[in-house]
Amino acid sequence: MDDRHAGLIPEDEEARLAAVRRYDVLDTPADGTFDRVTALAARHFDVPISIVSIVDTDRIWFKSHHGLEVQQLDRDPGLCASAILQDDPWIVEDAAVDPRTLANPLVAGDFGLRFYAGVPLKTSDGYNLGTLCLLDHEPRELSPQETATLEDLAAIVMDELELRLSARTVVDREHELRDHAERTARSLQESLLPPQLPAIPGATVAGLYRPADASRVGGDFYDAFELDDGRWALVVGDVSGKGAAAAAVTALARHTIRTATLTLADPDRVLAMLNRAMFVGRTEGELEHFCTVHLSVLEPTPAGMTMRSATAGHPPAIVARAAGGSEAVIAEGPPVGWHGDARYTATETALVAGDTVLAYTDGLSEARRGGEFIGEAGVASILEAASGASAQQVAERILATLSSDGVDVRDDAAAIVLEVDR
Amino acid sequence: MTPQGVRLDEPFAVDVSRLGSTTSIAPSGELDAATRPQLQAAIPELGPGDRLILDLRRLAFMDSSGIRVVMTLDVRSRAEGWGLAIIRSPGAVQRVLDLCRVPERVRTVGDPVELESM
Numbered sequence: 001m002d003d004r005h006a007g008l009i010p011e012d013e014e015a016r017l018a019a020v021r022r023y024d025v026l027d028t029p030a031d032g033t034f035d036r037v038t039a040l041a042a043r044h045f046d047v048p049i050s051i052v053s054i055v056d057t058d059r060i061w062f063k064s065h066h067g068l069e070v071q072q073l074d075r076d077p078g079l080c081a082s083a084i085l086q087d088d089p090w091i092v093e094d095a096a097v098d099p100r101t102l103a104n105p106l107v108a109g110d111f112g113l114r115f116y117a118g119v120p121l122k123t124s125d126g127y128n129l130g131t132l133c134l135l136d137h138e139p140r141e142l143s144p145q146e147t148a149t150l151e152d153l154a155a156i157v158m159d160e161l162e163l164r165l166s167a168r169t170v171v172d173r174e175h176e177l178r179d180h181a182e183r184t185a186r187s188l189q190e191s192l193l194p195p196q197l198p199a200i201p202g203a204t205v206a207g208l209y210r211p212a213d214a215s216r217v218g219g220d221f222y223d224a225f226e227l228d229d230g231r232w233a234l235v236v237g238d239v240s241g242k243g244a245a246a247a248a249v250t251a252l253a254r255h256t257i258r259t260a261t262l263t264l265a266d267p268d269r270v271l272a273m274l275n276r277a278m279f280v281g282r283t284e285g286e287l288e289h290f291c292t293v294h295l296s297v298l299e300p301t302p303a304g305m306t307m308r309s310a311t312a313g314h315p316p317a318i319v320a321r322a323a324g325g326s327e328a329v330i331a332e333g334p335p336v337g338w339h340g341d342a343r344y345t346a347t348e349t350a351l352v353a354g355d356t357v358l359a360y361t362d363g364l365s366e367a368r369r370g371g372e373f374i375g376e377a378g379v380a381s382i383l384e385a386a387s388g389a390s391a392q393q394v395a396e397r398i399l400a401t402l403s404s405d406g407v408d409v410r411d412d413a414a415a416i417v418l419e420v421d422r
Numbered sequence: 423m424t425p426q427g428v429r430l431d432e433p434f435a436v437d438v439s440r441l442g443s444t445t446s447i448a449p450s451g452e453l454d455a456a457t458r459p460q461l462q463a464a465i466p467e468l469g470p471g472d473r474l475i476l477d478l479r480r481l482a483f484m485d486s487s488g489i490r491v492v493m494t495l496d497v498r499s500r501a502e503g504w505g506l507a508i509i510r511s512p513g514a515v516q517r518v519l520d521l522c523r524v525p526e527r528v529r530t531v532g533d534p535v536e537l538e539s540m
Contacts, residue, residue, distance in 0.1 A: 330521070
């Protein structure tokens with residue numbers, strides 16, 4: 001700050017400049033609202049020049065400048081820079097004889113300013129950002145009524161600045177909330193999916209998860225884990241609802257399935273136990289969260305693997321055969337969490353080298369392609385078309401299908417793919 | 423649980439009829455997340471001794487939303503003491519119900535005549 005600014009710096013200058021930054025108006029393009037106010041002021045008061053000024057650190061920048069070509073001036077004493085030091089209008093009726101303005105370049109120089117009337121633009125929290133001012137080359141007087149009109153016009157300018165600030169604040173806040181929701185949803189979701197699928201001897205596995213809405217935790221999940229007798233379990237599930245409540249049920253389902261599969265050999269018994277766990281502490285007569293599940297237990301055999309599967313209201317898994325063609329793994333059973341008498345049955349499928357298993361949630365089969373549901377048959381054709389591809393490539397193809405043009409995915413989709421080594 | 427090749431152009435509609443204490447609800451077209459509220463809105467308040475028949479014969483397609491409706495009605499009917507029956511649908515819709523073992527939980531018949539003994 002050089003000497004020219006001596007006596008021009010308000011005590012609250014740092015906070016005032018923070019307010020100037022907050023309104024985010026400096027160096028923005030001219031716009032109609034402020035230009036209309038300065039044009040109106042010039043016409044009403046019959047002066048050649050009217051300005052909406054913002055006093056920055058070492059310059060006075062003009063948001064609107066009617067009748068004056070320049071965009072900004074130095075922060076020199078006597079005019080706007082002085083006007084913001086007080087809350088009342090700053091009126092100089094004849095600058096040529098007024099000691100407050102004699103030194104100002106606009107008064108002393110060729111410009112020949114004689115009249116200045118500025119009303120501070122005061123923020124709701126009390127900082128003067130700049131002024132709405134009138135300038136003339138002739139000396140003038142301003143009546144109390146005229147001063148009041150100028151104050152009203154300054155209030156209109158300030159209202160507009162406040163309105164823009166609050167609109168921006170709302171938008172910023174919304175972005176912030178959305179970012180926060182997406183971050184929370186992502187971390188919660190990640191906690192519900194295995195960070196890395198295990199390496200299953202004799203097979204490769206890949207999982208995929210695609211939320212319909214990144215800001216909400218979905219209820220879809222998948223899992224793969226080793227049992228202590230050399231067998232493996234594959235799980236795909238879909239818990240009704242979204243958000244934190246659904247996430248809690250997803251966690252319950254995933255952990256119950258893990259624990260139960262370690263102690264109970266059969267997938268149908270695991271689902272029956274999960275169903276009982278869902279009813280612990282639950283209100284009668286209300287359908288709360290329910291869950292569809294596919295659970296397969298895989299056991300290596302000399303020829304490949306034996307897969308025992310049970311499902312709870314879940315779309316049948318699909319097995320694409322190395323020799324060509326595909327089949328659905330049908331195992332009937334009600335969704336978990338519907339009623340206490342649920343009965344599940346396991347079905348056994350022999351897998352040989354090169355066979356691929358896809359277990360998925362209905363977000364995939366109920367996605368629409370060109371207005372038509374992809375359907376179980378559509379999922380089967382994606383899998384068959386990927387013949388010879390690795391589990392990871394199949395998962396990528398499914399994700400690519402869901403992300404392609406003309407495909408409308410309305411629900412979360414999750415899947416797990418297993419390919420028996422060739 | 424969705425057959426391929428189902429066109430989504432037939433508008434969804436719900437036909438409701440009432441005879442004595444029996445209300446019959448017959449959805450037609452495709453039942454999915456978008457049309458489910460329309461079906462649920464058509465279901466009246468019921469009390470002990472009432473009976474609701476969900477007639478699925480004219481339903482061309484249903485996704486998991488349909489199962490959700492059936493489960494909700496089953497839980498409600500047991501809690502509120504009214505009867506629930508389903509008139510089965512041929513083909514894909516019934517396959518979804520069978521996969522979820524609905525007939526083991528909710529009385530399911532092929533012909534409304536069978537319900538006269540209910």
